[in-house]
Each structure stands twice: as structure tokens, then as C-alpha cells.
Amino acid sequence: xxxxxxxxxxxxxxxxxxxxxxxxxxxxxxxxxxxxxxxxxxxxxxxxxxxxxxxxxxxxxxxxxxxxxxxxxxxxxxxxxxxxxxxxxxxxxxxxxxxxxxxxxxxxxxxxxxxxxxxxxxxxxxxxxxxxxxxxxxxxxxxxxxxxxxxxxxxxxxxxxxxxxxxxxxxxxxxxxxxxxxxxxxxxxxxxxx
Amino acid sequence: xxxxxxxxxxxxxxxxxxxxxxxxxxxxxxxxxxxxxxxxxxxxxxxxxxxxxxxxxxxxxxxxxxxxxxxxxxxxxxxxxxxxxxxxxxxxxxxxxxxxxxxxxxxxxxxxxxxxxxxxxxxxxxxxxxxxxxxxxxxxxxxxxxxxxxxxxxxxxxxxxxxxxxxxxxxxxxxxxxxxxxxxxxxxxxxxxxxxxxxxxxxxxxxxxx
Numbered sequence: 001x002x003x004x005x006x007x008x009x010x011x012x013x014x015x016x017x018x019x020x021x022x023x024x025x026x027x028x029x030x031x032x033x034x035x036x037x038x039x040x041x042x043x044x045x046x047x048x049x050x051x052x053x054x055x056x057x058x059x060x061x062x063x064x065x066x067x068x069x070x071x072x073x074x075x076x077x078x079x080x081x082x083x084x085x086x087x088x089x090x091x092x093x094x095x096x097x098x099x100x101x102x103x104x105x106x107x108x109x110x111x112x113x114x115x116x117x118x119x120x121x122x123x124x125x126x127x128x129x130x131x132x133x134x135x136x137x138x139x140x141x142x143x144x145x146x147x148x149x150x151x152x153x154x155x156x157x158x159x160x161x162x163x164x165x166x167x168x169x170x171x172x173x174x175x176x177x178x179x180x181x182x183x184x185x186x187x188x189x190x191x192x193x194x
Numbered sequence: 195x196x197x198x199x200x201x202x203x204x205x206x207x208x209x210x211x212x213x214x215x216x217x218x219x220x221x222x223x224x225x226x227x228x229x230x231x232x233x234x235x236x237x238x239x240x241x242x243x244x245x246x247x248x249x250x251x252x253x254x255x256x257x258x259x260x261x262x263x264x265x266x267x268x269x270x271x272x273x274x275x276x277x278x279x280x281x282x283x284x285x286x287x288x289x290x291x292x293x294x295x296x297x298x299x300x301x302x303x304x305x306x307x308x309x310x311x312x313x314x315x316x317x318x319x320x321x322x323x324x325x326x327x328x329x330x331x332x333x334x335x336x337x338x339x340x341x342x343x344x345x346x347x348x349x350x351x352x353x354x355x356x357x358x359x360x361x362x363x364x365x366x367x368x369x370x371x372x373x374x375x376x377x378x379x380x381x382x383x384x385x386x387x388x389x390x391x392x393x394x395x396x397x398x399x400x401x402x403x404x
Contacts, residue, residue, distance in 0.1 A: 012402070012403065012404065013404055014392060014396055014403055017345055017399065017402065017403070018360065018364040019365070020341065020342065020345060021251055021345065021361075021365045022247070022365060024247075024250070024251075024342075025243075025247075026246070026260075030260070034242065034246075034260055034263070034264070035238075037260075037264060038238065038268075041264055041268050042231075042234075042267070042268060042271055045268050045271060045272055046231070
């Protein structure tokens, strides 16, 4: 400590004391060296310009806490959404089953187990409704042991049975009592007996 | 808010002169942006001392201050094409300087060495130097060194943000509005930081103050 007795120091205001810092100036030699070094560095910067990503790197460095917070919030939101809703789930499409069967007929084996007699009568008596026969089918996914109880009443021109039954002699007597588990493949126009 | 801004503008001496200086900077910056590299030397000559002073008072180390001042000019030169002229050039330059210095201080928090410039008492016009002129020369030098040491100690006890506000307002003489632009915060935040920082300094330096 240079001075023990503070009474010898004249009392002054804080603002005046802070102005003392303005008097701390470097010498002329310092500025000569400064200019020389700066010129060299500026030329280096001209020869080797900063890559385009350096600016963003600097920004991230300056706002590190904001970037970390934002990233954490995004990750949390994504994790929460995936946990609750799964990956890109679409649930609303009521005709999705029909659309799937129509689009990929070779994947499914369709076995008729029971056909609504009313629908059949309608189909037989009314030629216009032959193309809209109602029937009940089980859909068994290909190469799967476990049978899915998945019944649907189809009312689509895509699955019209009428032309196939009319032309096939094996169904001439009573095709709907046939329990021989004949396998049909659905096609866009009719079922083809295998 | 409007009142405080009006007070700031009224208190700021030579506002018109400042505006013409800003316009002059802008034309020089446009020349640099157009490819006139030599024009950047004018900006260096104009701002190097003020920039060095800000950085030096923030980091309290003359060697680091020199390096950081050069780094600031190189950064400004490298990214001058991104300067759109929405704020004044010196505000933009001071912002680069303050951000670079605060990042540097954060990185080197653990190893910190101080080295100070000496005050030239012969040419100094400070109120304190005048007050001390009644003392004999040896005693005056000792008193000056002690005051300088205590003041630097007190400034280093402040947080980086509080120290920045004190340096920019009390030492460099920037307005609250300019400081808020440099530090990218509101004028109210600047005022509150300044008030707190001055209270702290008053407490640290109570033996030397009125």
C-alpha cells in the first residue's frame, strides 16, 4: 500500500475519478507498432477471407445460451410429439382399407365365407345391381399365421362377383354353399378362381 | 420515454456535428464496400484510440486490448459488406468491440493479468490531477498511482455488463441511447445497470470519494 493515511488524498466525486481513466493513453510508439501489425493482419484477411459459415459460428458463440435453450426446446417438442402421436400417422381416411385393397390386389388373399342372400337376390334380379353385389369376406394377410378377424361389407364395383360367377360352371348350382376354401385374388375388375 | 430521449438529445452537445460525422462515416463505408480498401484506413485512424480505450478499460490489460482492437478492425473489415447503414457505423464498430471483449473475458475468466497505461501528469487536464497539483511531485505520483490502482480494482469487481455500461457512459461519454444500441438492450436496462454499478463503485471507493 502506497499510502496508509487516506486523509492525505483529496476527496473527489466518482465521476471525476472515472475521468481519470481517460488519461490512461498509450504512447506514440505503441500506435506505430499497432498500425504495422494491423496492416499485416488486414492483408492476411484479404488473402484468406472468412468462410461463409464463420459469421454464423460467431453468432452462435455470442448467443450460446439462447441457441442451447432453443435447441433443447425443439428437441423436447419433437420428442413429445413423437411419443404421443408416433411418426407421421394419418388416421382420418375412412376408405383407406378399400383403397389399399384396390391398390395392391396381389398382397391379399380374399376368401368369401358368407354372402348376404338379400344382396344376392338383388344382384340376380336386377342386372343393374349385379355390379354392386354385397358380400362378406375375411381378409387374411399374406404369409401371416395369425388370422385377423377383420370383416368388412364391401360395396364396390371393384369387387363385383357377378361376371365371374355367371361365367364359371362350378358355381352354376349353388356357388354360395361351397365351403372348399377356394382362394380368390381380387383384381380391379373381378375375382379369379385359382 | 419520449421525455428521457429529449433530455438525452438536449444534453448531448454538438448533436448536429455528430450527425455530419455519421454521414461522413457512411460515405467512407460505402467506398470500402465498393472495393476501396484504402478508405478503411481513414476509419481506423478515426476510431482506433476510442476503440482501444473501450477495450482497455474493459479488460484492464494493454496487450490484450491491442490484440482485441486489431481483431475488431479485422472483423469489421471482413464483414463490412453486411453493414446496411441501419445504425451508425461507430455503434456497429463499438458493438463488435464490446462483444469480442466480453467473449474474450468469458473465455479467459480463470487467467487474468492486469497491465495498465501510465498517466502523463504533465499533459493531463483531469480535475484530479489539478487537485493533486498542490502536492509535491513525489507525493503526487504516489497518490495518482494509488487512485488508479484502487479505481481499477473497483472496476474489476463489477460484472462484465455493469463495467461495460460504466466505461461507455462515464469514460467514453456515449449517450444512454447509443449504449442501448451497442449492448442490444433497452435504455431502461442501461440506466438501471449504470445506477447499480455506480452504487457499487461508491461502496468500494468510499475512502476516496466525497
